[in-house]
Amino acid sequence: MQTHGNLNRAMETETISKNGTSLKSKMSRVIAIIGIAVLSSCGTYSYSYTSAQTIPSLVAQTPQVVTPSPIVGTNVPGTSLIEKLTWLQRNADSHNTYIVEVNANENIAPHTLEYKGAINITVVLRGDSINRTIRLSSHGSMFTVNSNVTFILDNNITLHGHNQNTDAMVRVHGGNFKMNDGSTITGNSNSGVYVDSRGTGTFEMTGGTISGNTASQGGGVNVWGTFTMTGGIISGNTASQYGGGVSAGNTATFTMTGGTISGNSANTGGGVFARGFFTMRGGIITSNTASEYGGGVYGSLIAKTGGTITGYKNDENEGNVVRDIEGVLSRRGHAGFCELKKWRRETTAGPRVNLSYNDSANWEQ
Numbered sequence: 001m002q003t004h005g006n007l008n009r010a011m012e013t014e015t016i017s018k019n020g021t022s023l024k025s026k027m028s029r030v031i032a033i034i035g036i037a038v039l040s041s042c043g044t045y046s047y048s049y050t051s052a053q054t055i056p057s058l059v060a061q062t063p064q065v066v067t068p069s070p071i072v073g074t075n076v077p078g079t080s081l082i083e084k085l086t087w088l089q090r091n092a093d094s095h096n097t098y099i100v101e102v103n104a105n106e107n108i109a110p111h112t113l114e115y116k117g118a119i120n121i122t123v124v125l126r127g128d129s130i131n132r133t134i135r136l137s138s139h140g141s142m143f144t145v146n147s148n149v150t151f152i153l154d155n156n157i158t159l160h161g162h163n164q165n166t167d168a169m170v171r172v173h174g175g176n177f178k179m180n181d182g183s184t185i186t187g188n189s190n191s192g193v194y195v196d197s198r199g200t201g202t203f204e205m206t207g208g209t210i211s212g213n214t215a216s217q218g219g220g221v222n223v224w225g226t227f228t229m230t231g232g233i234i235s236g237n238t239a240s241q242y243g244g245g246v247s248a249g250n251t252a253t254f255t256m257t258g259g260t261i262s263g264n265s266a267n268t269g270g271g272v273f274a275r276g277f278f279t280m281r282g283g284i285i286t287s288n289t290a291s292e293y294g295g296g297v298y299g300s301l302i303a304k305t306g307g308t309i310t311g312y313k314n315d316e317n318e319g320n321v322v323r324d325i326e327g328v329l330s331r332r333g334h335a336g337f338c339e340l341k342k343w344r345r346e347t348t349a350g351p352r353v354n355l356s357y358n359d360s361a362n363w364e365q
Contacts, residue, residue: 071124071154073097081106081134088123089115097122102132102157110140110167113175119148127156131182135160141167141194145175145201153183153208161188161213168194169213172201172225179232181207191215192237197224197251205229205259211236217273218247219264223254224276229283230258239266243273244288248299252276256307258283265289271309271320274299275339281306282351288320294337296320302338304355311335313346338363 076098078084084100085108092098092115100123115121134157136142142159145151151170153159161169168191170177177193179185185192185208192213195203202225209232210220219237221227227248234245244264248254254274260283261271270288272278278299284307285296296309297320312319312334322332333344336355343363349355353362 071097071099071152073099073122073124076100080104081108085111092118092121092123094118095120097124100125101128102126102134103128105133105135107135107137108142109138110136110142110144112144112146113149113151114144114146115149120150121148122150122152124152124154125157126154126182129156131156131158133158133160136162136165136169139164139166141171142169144171144173145177147174147201149175150178151175152178152180153185154180155182157182158184158186160186161190161192163187163189163214165189168192168215168222170194172196172203174198174201176202176204178204178206179208179210181231183208185210186212188213189215191218191220191222193221193223194218195221195223195225195227195252197249201225203227205232205234207231209233209235214238214240216240216242218243219245219266220261221246222249223247223252224249225252227252227254229254229256229261232259234259234261235263237264239264239273241267242298243269244290245271245285246273248272248274248276248278250275253279255279255281256283256285257281261285262287266291268292269294269298270296270322272297272299274302277301278303280304280309283307284310286310286320287318290320290322290332291324293322293332295322295332295334297336298333298339299336300338300340300357302336302355302357304336304349304353306351308351309335309345309349309355311345311347311349315348319348 076084076087078087081102159169165188169185169188170193172195192210195201213219219239220234237244244266245261264271270290271285288296310319312321321334322329335345335349337344338357340357
């Protein structure tokens with residue numbers, strides 16, 4: 001509890017006469033001119049008063065929470081996810097948004113989101129009042145997103161693969177894929193998300209989680225098109241070769257302005273492996289591990305102007321690290337390694353530390 005207001009000003013010396021006797025004492029002319037700010041689970045309270053004799057009134061001030069407006073569209077009819085996807089194949093029309101709400105955990109076979117003859121179709125998949133899990137019933141991509149389709153994984157939905165799968169959980173094949181808060185992709189053996197190099201396919205991650213996936217390249221995300229990360233978490237994924245969290249091929253563009261890439265592992269590029277353009281303007285890459293080079297980031301065309309990439313050399317607890325079975329390896333780029341110039345960064349590169357493939361400043365050689 002904190003008290004506010006000037007008590008010295010509120011307390012005065014005053015002479016009071018009672019039964020002809022003068023008594024001199026310090027007393028408060030104002031009984032309760034004490035501002036009290038109470039911190040509680042209901043928020044912060046403040047007071048106001050209009051006169052010296054007014055007792056303060058407590059007014060609740062709760063923090064303003066900005067909640068994104070729910071996506072509006074046509075609710076797809078059906079009692080199961082399969083029925084709703086079948087309805088879409090027959091009825092989806094151009095320039096429309098369709099809401100597919102899942103009201104039970106289900107198993108489905110691989111499905112392609114393609115509506116021939118129609119363009120600019122948006123499909124939103126979300127759970128009802130609680131999180132719903134969709135599992136693969138066979139090998140392949142649970143959802144393939146073709147051209148002219150935007151697929152949004154929204155709140156309360158988990159896509160769960162299996163450890164012998166032959167494809168990514170979501171394959172972007174010329175369309176657009178977006179993950180929002182409350183969505184999860186997990187438990188798959190051939191990447192969580194794969195964006196191929198066909199056409200203008202994109203993946204935008206504004207929230208959600210990609211975790212617990214494996215692959216030879218890009219355990220969490222394997223991208224050859226465009227990937228933009230403004231939020232969300234990519235964690236606990238593994239690649240036997242490149243990019244435990246994210247692998248961006250030589251035709252890829254990966255831009256990170258927010259979110260977290262942490263706790264991933266690979267031979268090279270524990271957090272991020274990038275042969276294409278990797279631009280970092282925000283977010284954090286931390287606690288990733290590589291056994292060869294680039295604990296946090298390994299790449300050719302790196303341009304970091306913001307965000308944080310931690311390094312083991314000055315952060316042994318949370319820093320990205322290059323480590324094999326015998327222990328920590330030196331001069332391998334705990335925070336990052338620039339393949340193009342053979343430059344490395346061993347210590348944490350915070351928001352004000354720029355790293356560029358065409359400028360040796362802040363790199364170690």
